Amino acid sequence: MEFSIYDFSSFTAWIDQSLRASMSPGLAVAIEMLIIGVVILIFYAIVGLFLVYAERKVCALMQNRLGPNRVGPGGIFQTIADLVKLLFVELVPIKNADKILFSLAPYIVIIASFMAMGALPFAKGLHAIDLNIGVFYLMAVSSMGVVGVLLAGWASNNKYSLIGAMRSGAQIVSYELSVGMSLVTIVVLAGTMQLSEIVQAQQYGWFIFRGHIPALIAFVIFIVASTAETNRGPFDLAEAESELTAGFHTEYSGIRFAFFFLAEYINMFIVAAIATTVFFGGWMPFNVYGWEGFNKVMNLIPPFIWFLGKTGALIFLIMWFKWTFPRLRIDQLLTLEWKYFLPINIINVLIMALIVLLGWHW
Amino acid sequence: MEKSQLYAAITAIVPEAVTAEGKQFPEVTVTPGNVRSVMGRLKEEPSLSFDILVCLTGMDYGTDLGVVYHLRSYTFNHMVVVKTRIPDRENPAIDSVCSIFPGAEFHEREVYDLLGIKFNDHPDLRRLFLESTWGYPLRKDYKDDVNIVLK
Amino acid sequence: MEVKEKKVGLENEEYIINMGPQHPSTHGVLRLVVALKGEIVQRVEPHIGYIHRGIEKMCENLTYQQIIHLTDRMDYLSAHINNEAVCLAVENALEIEVPERVKYIRTIMSELTRIQSHQLFWATFGMDLGGLTCFFYGLRDREKILDIFEESCGGRMIVSYNTPGGLMNDIHPNFQNRVKEFLKYFRGVIHEYDDLLTGNVIFQERSKGMGVMTLEQAIAWGLTGPTGRASGFSCDIRKHNPYSAYDKVTFREILYTEGDVFHRYLARMEEMRESMNIIDQLIDNIPEGPYTAKMKPVIKLPEGEYFQSVETARGELGVYIVSDGNKNPFRVKFRSPNFVNLAPLNLMASGSKIADLVAIGGSLDLIIPDIDR
Numbered sequence: 001m002e003f004s005i006y007d008f009s010s011f012t013a014w015i016d017q018s019l020r021a022s023m024s025p026g027l028a029v030a031i032e033m034l035i036i037g038v039v040i041l042i043f044y045a046i047v048g049l050f051l052v053y054a055e056r057k058v059c060a061l062m063q064n065r066l067g068p069n070r071v072g073p074g075g076i077f078q079t080i081a082d083l084v085k086l087l088f089v090e091l092v093p094i095k096n097a098d099k100i101l102f103s104l105a106p107y108i109v110i111i112a113s114f115m116a117m118g119a120l121p122f123a124k125g126l127h128a129i130d131l132n133i134g135v136f137y138l139m140a141v142s143s144m145g146v147v148g149v150l151l152a153g154w155a156s157n158n159k160y161s162l163i164g165a166m167r168s169g170a171q172i173v174s175y176e177l178s179v180g181m182s183l184v185t186i187v188v189l190a191g192t193m194q195l196s197e198i199v200q201a202q203q204y205g206w207f208i209f210r211g212h213i214p215a216l217i218a219f220v221i222f223i224v225a226s227t228a229e230t231n232r233g234p235f236d237l238a239e240a241e242s243e244l245t246a247g248f249h250t251e252y253s254g255i256r257f258a259f260f261f262l263a264e265y266i267n268m269f270i271v272a273a274i275a276t277t278v279f280f281g282g283w284m285p286f287n288v289y290g291w292e293g294f295n296k297v298m299n300l301i302p303p304f305i306w307f308l309g310k311t312g313a314l315i316f317l318i319m320w321f322k323w324t325f326p327r328l329r330i331d332q333l334l335t336l337e338w339k340y341f342l343p344i345n346i347i348n349v350l351i352m353a354l355i356v357l358l359g360w361h362w
Numbered sequence: 363m364e365k366s367q368l369y370a371a372i373t374a375i376v377p378e379a380v381t382a383e384g385k386q387f388p389e390v391t392v393t394p395g396n397v398r399s400v401m402g403r404l405k406e407e408p409s410l411s412f413d414i415l416v417c418l419t420g421m422d423y424g425t426d427l428g429v430v431y432h433l434r435s436y437t438f439n440h441m442v443v444v445k446t447r448i449p450d451r452e453n454p455a456i457d458s459v460c461s462i463f464p465g466a467e468f469h470e471r472e473v474y475d476l477l478g479i480k481f482n483d484h485p486d487l488r489r490l491f492l493e494s495t496w497g498y499p500l501r502k503d504y505k506d507d508v509n510i511v512l513k
Numbered sequence: 514m515e516v517k518e519k520k521v522g523l524e525n526e527e528y529i530i531n532m533g534p535q536h537p538s539t540h541g542v543l544r545l546v547v548a549l550k551g552e553i554v555q556r557v558e559p560h561i562g563y564i565h566r567g568i569e570k571m572c573e574n575l576t577y578q579q580i581i582h583l584t585d586r587m588d589y590l591s592a593h594i595n596n597e598a599v600c601l602a603v604e605n606a607l608e609i610e611v612p613e614r615v616k617y618i619r620t621i622m623s624e625l626t627r628i629q630s631h632q633l634f635w636a637t638f639g640m641d642l643g644g645l646t647c648f649f650y651g652l653r654d655r656e657k658i659l660d661i662f663e664e665s666c667g668g669r670m671i672v673s674y675n676t677p678g679g680l681m682n683d684i685h686p687n688f689q690n691r692v693k694e695f696l697k698y699f700r701g702v703i704h705e706y707d708d709l710l711t712g713n714v715i716f717q718e719r720s721k722g723m724g725v726m727t728l729e730q731a732i733a734w735g736l737t738g739p740t741g742r743a744s745g746f747s748c749d750i751r752k753h754n755p756y757s758a759y760d761k762v763t764f765r766e767i768l769y770t771e772g773d774v775f776h777r778y779l780a781r782m783e784e785m786r787e788s789m790n791i792i793d794q795l796i797d798n799i800p801e802g803p804y805t806a807k808m809k810p811v812i813k814l815p816e817g818e819y820f821q822s823v824e825t826a827r828g829e830l831g832v833y834i835v836s837d838g839n840k841n842p843f844r845v846k847f848r849s850p851n852f853v854n855l856a857p858l859n860l861m862a863s864g865s866k867i868a869d870l871v872a873i874g875g876s877l878d879l880i881i882p883d884i885d886r
Contacts, residue, residue: 063649242538327643491562
C-alpha cells in the first residue's frame with residue numbers, strides 16, 4: 001500500500017478494507033465511527049487549547065503586552081494549566097435554576113460544534129463524511145448552538161443571563177440569514193453543495209478570485225456575519241462584559257464554563273474553516289496560472305498545512321477585529337443585518353446567478 | 363460688580379434678610395420659611411442671576427441646625443452665601459429648593475441622611491448613604507463608641 | 514380607547530435589574546437599579562453609600578495637616594488637586610502667601626494629575642464600550658506619569674504632596690527632565706488614542722447623540738468639569754477664578770455645545786492636549802526659592818468660614834471649612850464634582866438602551882469614593 005500526504009483517500013480506503021476483511025460490515029462501521037470520534041475529539045481538544053493560547057498571544061500583541069510567558073516555553077502550557085484548574089473548580093449549584101436544562105445547555109453547545117467538525121474536508125480524502133449537501137449541513141448544525149445558549153440563559157435564573165440569551169437569539173437568528181445567503185452565492189457559482197466538489201472546483205482558481213466582486217462581497221459579509229454568529233467581539237453582545245457581566249454564562253463555573261469557552265473557539269475555527277473551504281480553495285495550494293516553478297513549490301506543501309494555514313490566517317483576522325473594535329449596540333447590530341447585509345446579499349446572489357448564467361467567471 | 367454694589371443689590375432684592383459684610387462672599391441670613399422665595403428671587407433677578415447651586419451644606423451649630431447654600435452666577439461669576447438656622451432639633455424641617463435648582467435633589471438627600479433635616483416638597487426624600495436605622499452622624503451630639511474615638 | 518390602556522400581564526411589567534455594587538462597568542461600588550422594558554431603560558436609580566467612610570465627620574476630629582491625607586482618598590485620580598483645595602483654603606484663611614516656586618510646582622503637578630486621570634478615563638471608557646485594547650494603551654502611558662509622581666512625592670496615586678503653606682519636600686532634581694521627556698513621548702503617542710477609538714465608526718455611532726444635556730440643564734443641575742463643558746457650560750475654575758499659577762499661563766477652555774457622550778469624551782481628549790500646553794509654559798520657568806512658606810506646627814484657623822473651589826479632573830471641587838478657632842475644623846464640607854454629576858443620570862439615561870446607560874455612566878467618569886466620601 002502506498003500512502004501519500006497529498007492524498008489521503010488511499011489511506012482511508014486501506015483502513016476500511018482491512019477492517020471489513022476481518023469482521024462483519026456492521027462492526028467495521030462501528031469501529032470506524034469510534035476511530036473517527038476519538039480522532040476528532042483529540043483534534044478538537046488540541047485546536048481548542050491552541051486557539052485559546054493563540055488568542056491570548058494575539059491580543060497581547062495588539063495590546064503591547066507579552067501575554068502568557070511563564071508556564072512552559074513562551075507560555076504554551078498555560079491553557080493546559082487553565083484547563084486542569086477548570087476541571088477542579090466546583091460546579092456551583094444555582095438556587096432555583098432549572099437543573100436539567102442548566103446542565104444540558106453546555107453539552108448542546110459543544111455537540112453542535114462537534115458535529116460541524118465531522119463534515120469539514122481537512123485534506124484530499126481526509127474528512128469523516130462527505131455529504132452531498134455539505135454546505136447545508138454545516139449551516140444547519142452550526143446554528144444549533146443557539147439552542148444551548150438560549151437554554152443556558154433561561155435555565156440560569158439570572159436576569160443578566162436572560163437578557164444575554166435573548167440578545168443572542170435575536171442576533172444569531174438574524175445573522176444566520178446572511179451566512180446562508182453568502183454561502184448560497186458561492187453554491188450558485190460552484191453548482192454543488194458537496195464540500196469536496198466545491199474544493200475540487202477551485203483547482204484552477206479560488207472562488208474569491210474567480211467569482212469577481214460578488215464573491216468578494218459574499219466573503220466580507222460571511223466573515224462579519226459568522227463572527228456575529230459565533231458571539232465574538234465586536235458582536236459579543238450576548239456576553240457583553242461591561243453590560244451584562246458575562247451574559248448567558250454568568251452562572252456557569254468549572255468544566256461547564258469551559259465547555260462554553262471551548263465551544264466559542266471551536267466555532268471560530270469552524271467558521272474560518274468554512275470560509276477557507278468555500279472562498280479560499282480549502283486544501284488547494286495557491287497556484288498562479290503560467291508560473292510553473294512557483295506552482296511546483298506551492299504544490300509541495302501538504303494540503304492539510306494549506307488548510308490549517310488558511311484557516312489560521314482567517315482566525316487571526318477575526319481575532320484582529322475583536323481586539324480593535326468597540327462593541328455594537330443591539331439595535332445597530334440588527335440594523336446592520338436587516339437594512340444592509342440582507343438586501344446587499346440578495347442582490348449579490350442575483351448578480352452571481354447572472355454571472356454564472358452568462359459565463360463571465362473564469 | 364464690586365462687592366459693595368453686590369451687597370446693595372442683594373439687599374434690595376431680599377430686604378427681609380440679614381446681610382453680613384467683611385466675609386469672603388456676601389452673606390445673607392434668612393429664616394427657614396423664606397428660603398425658597400429668597401433663592402427664587404436671587405435666581406430670577408437679571409442683575410444678579412444666581413443660577414448655579416454650587417454647594418449645599420447641612421450644619422450643626424451645637425444649639426440649632428442650619429443649611430448653607432453657596433450660589434454662583436453663570437453670567438457674572440459672583441457668589442453669594444445664603445444661610446439659614448433651624449432652632450428645632452427634634453423635628454427640623456425646611457423648604458426644599460429642588461423646584462428652583464434640580465441639582466439640589468442629591469444635596470438635600472445627603473443633608474437629610476447625615477443631619478436629619480427634612481426638606482418639604484422634596485421629590486424623593488430618602489436616606490442616601492446610610493441605612494434607615496442609622497442615627498444622624500454629622501450632628502455634634504452623635505455618639506458612636508465603636509467607630510469614633512475621641513481624644 | 515380606554516380598553517387599550519388596560520394592559521395586563523408581562524407587557525406592562527418592568528424588568529428590574531441591579532447593576533452593581535459589583536459590576537464591571539460601574540467603576541467601583543455604585544449600584545444602579547435599572548427598570549427595563551426589553552432593552553430600553555425606563556428609570557435609573559443610583560444607590561450610593563457603599564464606600565461611605567464619613568470623611569466629613571472624621572475631619573472634625575483631625576488637624577488641617579491630617580485632613581489633607583483624607584482628601585486623597587476621595588477622588589483618588591485627582592489626589593493632588595484635592596490636596597491643593599484644602600491647602601488653598603487654609604492658606605487663604607491664614608492669609609499666607611506661598612512662594613512662587615510652590616505655585617508653579619503645584620500647577621504642573623495638577624496638570625499631570627489631570628492628564629493621568631483622563632488617560633484612565635479613556636482606558637476605562639473604551640472598555641465600557643467593549644474595546645478592551647484601550648485599557649492597555651491608557652495604562653501604558655499613565656504609568657509614566659505615576660513614575661514621575663513616585664520620584665518626587667513618594668506615592669504613586671495617593672500622593673499627599675501638598676501641605677498647608679507649601680509642599681512636603683522639594684521636587685526631585687530629575688523632575689523637569691522627566692516631565693519634558695514625558696511630554697515629548699505623549700505628544701508622539703496621543704494620536705494612537707484617536708486612531709483606536711475616536712475615529713472608529715462603531716464608537717461614534719454609539720456615542721453621538723447619547724445622554725444629551727443641554728446648556729440650561731447643565732447649569733440647573735450644576736454639572737461641572739468636562740461633563741459640563743461638553744454642554745457649553747463655561748465652568749472652568751482655572752479660567753474664572755484662577756488659583757496657584759493658572760493666572761500666569763494661557764490656555765483654552767474646551768467648550769462644545771452638543772453635550773452628548775461623544776463630546777464629553779472629546780472634551781477630555783482635548784483637555785489632555787491643553788494640559789500639556791500648560792505644563793510646557795511652566796516647566797522651564799520654575800523659580801528658585803523655598804518649597805514651603807514658614808508655618809507654625811499647629812495650625813489654628815481664625816474663626817470664620819472659608820470656601821475654596823478648584824478644578825479637578827472631573828469638575829469643581831469645593832471645600833467649605835467652618836472654623837471656631839481651634840486646631841480642628843468645626844465642620845468641613847466637600848462639594849465633590851462626581852456627586853453632582855451623578856444626580857441627573859436618570860434624566861440622561863432613561864429612554865436609551867442598556868449599552869447606552871453604560872456609555873453614559875462611563876462618560877461621566879465617575880469615581881465612587883468621591884461620591885460617597
